[in-house]
Amino acid sequence: EPREGTVLTVISVAATTAAAHADDPPGDLVRAVADRAAEALDRTTDQLPELASAGVVDAGARGFLVLLDSLVAVITGVSARRRRYRGSLMGGGRPGHPDDATCSGSSEMDFEVMYLLDGAAGEHIGALRDELDRIGDAVVIVGDSSSGDGERFSVHVHTCEPGKAVQAGLAAGQMSDIRISCFALDAIRSQVDSAEPPPRYKRAIVAVVKGQGAAALFADAGAAVVRADGGVSTDILAQAIRDTDAAHVIVMANGAMTSQDLVSVAADVRSQQRSVVSLPTLSMAQCLAALAVHDPGESADADAYAMAEAAAGARWGSLRRAEGRMMTLAGTCEVGDILGLIGSDVLVIAPDQTEAATALLDLMLATGGEMVTVLAGSEVDDAALDALAEHVRRNYAGIELSVYATGQGDDLIQVGIE
Template sequence: MIISGANNLENNKSLVNSLNVFPVPDGDTGTNMSLTMNSAVKEINKSKELEVSAIADSVANGSLMGARGNSGVILSQIFRGFAKALKNVNEIDASALANALTEGSNTAYKAVMKPTEGTILTVIRESAEYGIKIAKNTPNATDFLGKVIEKADETLNRTPDMLPILKQAGVVDAGGKGLVYILKGMHQYLISENIIQLSEAMEEEPEQAAKPVYDDIIYGYCTEFFIKGKDLDPEEFKKKITEIGDSIVVVGDENLIKVHIHTNNPGVIIEKALQLGFLSKIKIDNMREQHEELLISEEDREENQEIKKYGVVAVAMGSGISSIFRDLGANEIIEGGQTMNPSTEDILKSVDRIRAENIIILPNNGNIILAANQAKSLSNKNIIVAPTKSIPQGISALMTLDQEKSPEDNEKKISKAIGDVKTGLITYAVRDSNFDGVDIEEGNFLGIMEGKIGAVGEELIEVIYKVMDAMVDEDASLITLYYGNDIGEEAASKLEQELMQRYPDCDVEMHYGGQPLYYYILSVE
């Protein structure tokens, strides 16, 4: 039943993905749920026990570790409830199925801090409630599940009436639709005793990105330090060192600047910095030597690695953004984000590789926070999940981290930093739709601010300006842009100059992000 349900979802995941509320190219609910089910199937296939309770445990464990995105985490909790209800059960009848659905619903609701009706949660709850009502009069499991699915379909079709945003988009809830496909696949096996076959090979779980290999290192020394002084100008110092290296990050204020640069002349950089103030926490690493050390086994390195006070796991999309997080001190980078949510297991593996008293996880996406919290609950390490919902929030949180402060103090500092950042995203529409009375045509440029569509247009620059004008207020002092892999350096540089003129009271920084699907990620602080 589980394998048939997983296959049915896999065959229909593109349709589930297309139910994305916003008409943007990052719908991934179907993919996340399918990969979560795929992980459950792999766990089943490893099991040598065929009892109902043993299989239910395998499904719970597999989906728990493979859970991706909010929909995948909720799905894993539904199956966790199934396993609770089916403990010591040898044969499933309608009553056992009704209890499993009920416990699945209860467990899923408990896992979400603020449950939203009109989602997968409503579909599983109303299906379970209906199942309890009809179980006595419908003892045959096949007939019972068929009737429950009819109820699930009916609830799913009402989700737009419960969530206005679904009605606006003209779609039903994607997570609920995915759950219905799973239930229908399970039912089809009961009817025919034939597993629904995959229309194509099942998608493999993406591996974590490999660590970079420096085959062609142009600048050999990774140089980091702080400049302390008065009337400092980060942007001015950045200009002075631009020609002497790459991977440059210069951030700070008039009293403190943090500098990171890859260069062949760290001494020259330090001399220029000394003209401005005194230096602290100077760190110079020979990257060519580090490359050689990659040949040393992970185990040997871990044995010799000192236990730090803090370690950081960051989720990042795009090679440029990954580099920025690494340069700012993140120990583990998980490649992922809007279109490739990491699993609970991915996050746990990264946590396990860090030797630190306290570990901070930066999900940098609202759809990854649940999986991060699930990883926290499965680890025996002291973990803080910072509720970062965007790349700019994650960068700001990491820059705020103070190695000398207590975890409680850092949690407060990070929370404040997250609240001080406004995020904008520039992408394109994948279908015609209407939002808040605004007609959106396929191919239009879209500006998204704080999770809402704020600008629509046929010209990229016009949409960028609309979003920036809405985000920049009298309190704004820093504008940062991360340009994606579809934007050239020349175009990004031109935009940077235009924004400097448009917002003269703000510092403007442009960085290569390399992110897919989003032309620009915008940040205002």
């Protein structure tokens, strides 16, 4: 029973547009199709009462637009920019549902029944559909003859009489893979685990750091600190997240863990009462920039976005001692040389820390900056730090310099530019 305001409406508009622009160059064709589909998507809210009540566009149609926009990006190399599609809050209750709202368009059945059916003749499928329509709703029967062993049908129905739905299938053919789900039980299982107490705090920040000074610095900035001087395991990070006892946790591993490990940790500790967001910070300098804009008074999503934006906007570099002879973008280095890196690229090779530090800073400030933050490791020379401060004073008037003794053992210094 097709209805206007669903993905079918948007597909129809896309097909009509494609036919009208069939003779256009491919780039113009796909752009026209995607733009008309976006306009049709916006209209779905007014076409279906359920969508109007919830204040949202049709989800399937939105997904179809994602596919069209991806097609545009592949063919033209330019990604379309769309508005954010968000639901509205109505009546102070759940999103899109006033407290006195009724669900007139949804199923009132208690069970979902699905099974596969083999060896059924066409007239048997017609009779099966009639019987399932009589005892339930949301009936879907799809045939598949790709296996070459005759047609197999996938059957789906919502009903209060699951036994009769199965009996109807038995009368039509050979059944397999029978699945019966109870909506009430699914709802109970999806509820918050009563064994897990509600969190005490709304929000927390977990920062993975190296060095005793860094631990104190980030703790003073409000973060729960995990030391990674000798490496850090997923189990340790997961426990640190749980120990925050917070409903929303932002994690910054600062290059100490792989992205796969961070995804694994987040999946392990996420629950009905705890959300976890990992910001892709690769250095403590980026982490410090993110913490500077952290605002507990903001909404969790807005706060995480602002922190991610600040971290991404902070250019960072480091000094390290070469442990072997190797080719770099700056030439060939020898054992013991001081390397200046911007991100992960070696752009400076110098015989001593002072020359390397000033050369690295000049490169990083070539594109501008207002504030320089230096995180000093345990092996850095005091003379190099003094020379760096003097270099900023003489050559970069108006730029603020902050130096923190963080004590990390791998980088001689980390430099952040904002």
